[in-house]
Amino acid sequence: xxxxxxxxxxxxxxSELLLKQALKAAEDTGAEVSFLRLQDxxxxxxxxxxxxTILRNxxxxxxxxxxxxxxxxFFLMDRIKETDGIIIATPAYHLMPPGILxxxxxxxxxxxxxxxxxxxxQRSRVCATIGVxxxxxxxxxxxxxxxxxxxxxxxxxxxxxxxxxxxxxSAGAVAIYPDTLKRA
Numbered sequence: 001x002x003x004x005x006x007x008x009x010x011x012x013x014x015s016e017l018l019l020k021q022a023l024k025a026a027e028d029t030g031a032e033v034s035f036l037r038l039q040d041x042x043x044x045x046x047x048x049x050x051x052x053t054i055l056r057n058x059x060x061x062x063x064x065x066x067x068x069x070x071x072x073x074f075f076l077m078d079r080i081k082e083t084d085g086i087i088i089a090t091p092a093y094h095l096m097p098p099g100i101l102x103x104x105x106x107x108x109x110x111x112x113x114x115x116x117x118x119x120x121x122q123r124s125r126v127c128a129t130i131g132v133x134x135x136x137x138x139x140x141x142x143x144x145x146x147x148x149x150x151x152x153x154x155x156x157x158x159x160x161x162x163x164x165x166x167x168x169x170s171a172g173a174v175a176i177y178p179d180t181l182k183r184a
Contacts, residue, residue: 001026004083005035008090008098014132014174018165019089021184022130036079038100041072046106064107073107080152085126085160088149092133092141097148105148125153128161130184134169 005023009015016037023033044066051065068074080086090097127149131141142164150159163183168174175181 001031001085002083003031003033004079004086005033006086006088007035007037008039008088008101009132010091010171011037013091013171014165014168015089015091015130017172017174018130018132018163018180018184019087021181022087022089022128025184034079034083036076038076038104039098041076041100043073043076043100043103043107044071045103052109062109066107073104076104077108080125083125085128086149086152087128087130088145088152089130090132090141090145092131092138095137095140097131097141097145101145101148105151108151124158126158126160127153128159128163130163130165132165132168132174134167136166138164138166 003023003026005019007016007019020035023035027033046064049065052062055062064073066073088101090101096102129142129145129149131138131145133141142162146159146162165174165177165180168177168180
């Protein structure tokens with residue numbers, strides 16, 4: 001099994017530490033794992049041009065107006081397509097995941113990655129999520145992250161696990177909680 005970990009937080013922050021713990025456990029069971037930090041990439045936001053909608057209505061293949069070399073979006077989606085599953089780990093920034101995750105979500109459908117006859121695009125993928133917040137004000141973090149993860153896997157709703165950790169506000173502080181690390 002090929003598994004991709006997608007970190008949406010600070011380098012070596014709480015969500016990244018838990019993600020790396022989960023990837024290590026998966027690797028120990030024989031999975032081939034890889035890791036990327038979403039903030040290391042540039043993804044242009046959807047600007048509502050509706051090219052994807054126009055093409056769909058004309059029965060033509062979906063595509064985005066942004067070319068493959070305009071940003072890192074297509075590279076990131078190709079990485080997802082190569083996997084059997086993803087784990088998205090994110091902190092709560094003002095009740096929600098960082099904005100880059102929403103930017104990715106807004107581009108997923110317009111690119112047509114999971115709407116083609118390409119068997120690789122259509123195959124089922126699994127996903128899991130890890131959310132970390134410093135308070136109990138994380139109401140939207142996990143549901144939103146779960147939605148993004150399932151959409152990135154082709155809308156097949158194959159969410160196999162979710163983890164929410166609260167009351168860990170300091171960067172890297174999750175490392176002092178062995179039960180939380182074990183759960184990851």
